[in-house]
Amino acid sequence: MTNIDxxxxxxxxxxxxxxxxxxxxSKFEDLGADSLDIVELxxxxxxxxxxxxxxxxxxxxxxVKDVINYLNSKNL
Amino acid sequence: MNQDAFEYEFIVxxxxxxxxxxxYFSRYFEWQGICRELYFTTVENYQEIFNNITLVTKHAWNExxxxxxxxDRILLRVQxxxxxxxxFEMMFIYLNKQSGEVVSIGGxxxxxxxxxxxxxxxxxxxxxxxxxxxxxx
Numbered sequence: 699m700t701n702i703d704x705x706x707x708x709x710x711x712x713x714x715x716x717x718x719x720x721x722x723x724s725k726f727e728d729l730g731a732d733s734l735d736i737v738e739l740x741x742x743x744x745x746x747x748x749x750x751x752x753x754x755x756x757x758x759x760x761x762v763k764d765v766i767n768y769l770n771s772k773n774l
Numbered sequence: 775m776n777q778d779a780f781e782y783e784f785i786v787x788x789x790x791x792x793x794x795x796x797x798y799f800s801r802y803f804e805w806q807g808i809c810r811e812l813y814f815t816t817v818e819n820y821q822e823i824f825n826n827i828t829l830v831t832k833h834a835w836n837e838x839x840x841x842x843x844x845x846d847r848i849l850l851r852v853q854x855x856x857x858x859x860x861x862f863e864m865m866f867i868y869l870n871k872q873s874g875e876v877v878s879i880g881g882x883x884x885x886x887x888x889x890x891x892x893x894x895x896x897x898x899x900x901x902x903x904x905x906x907x908x909x910x911x
Contacts, residue, residue: 741859741860
């Protein structure tokens with residue numbers, strides 16, 4: 699599984715949306731996520747990749763692509 | 775005490791009812807609050823935990839199923855569901871102790887924030903207690 703696949707699966711499971719409906723540019727807000735959903739999403743990503751995402755960085759993660767780019771920037 | 779739930783017993787008194795004998799709807803939320811507070815005292819080192827974090831209610835609801843009256847003895851049972859990494863729903867099941875009937879059910883989605891207002895992971899001590907009391911439909 700690629701990081702994109704893993705991230706999309708986590709997003710779909712956390713936000714309760716269909717995986718096939720997720721596009722790279724999909725905004726979490728548009729998928730119905732509130733601030734608690736975003737935190738839950740970040741915690742699930744942290745646990746899956748064994749990383750800690752800083753509070754400032756969380757604010758910049760608004761789309762699927764943002765998460766992928768973030769993981770790439772950490773060489774994950 | 776029943777092991778699968780935290781329990782709190784109380785008697786409905788005259789201050790809980792209006793002139794028609796109906797319990798004020800808001801009293802149920804007060805009972806939830808009292809019970810929730812007592813429940814958290816069962817968490818190991820709860821004072822230390824709550825020195826550093828704040829409990830926030832994200833969502834609260836209550837469904838009224840049967841009328842209760844002054845001097846009814848109520849058993850309020852607490853269990854939990856939807857336990858996630860940063861939130862959970864605390865369920866409140868009100869039983870009329872004499873009849874054994876469920877008279878009301880309520881719930882609260884709870885989160886914890888730090889002094890900057892950021893949502894935190896559920897503290898381990900709290901997770902340990904709430905996972906002992908799971909609500910099944």
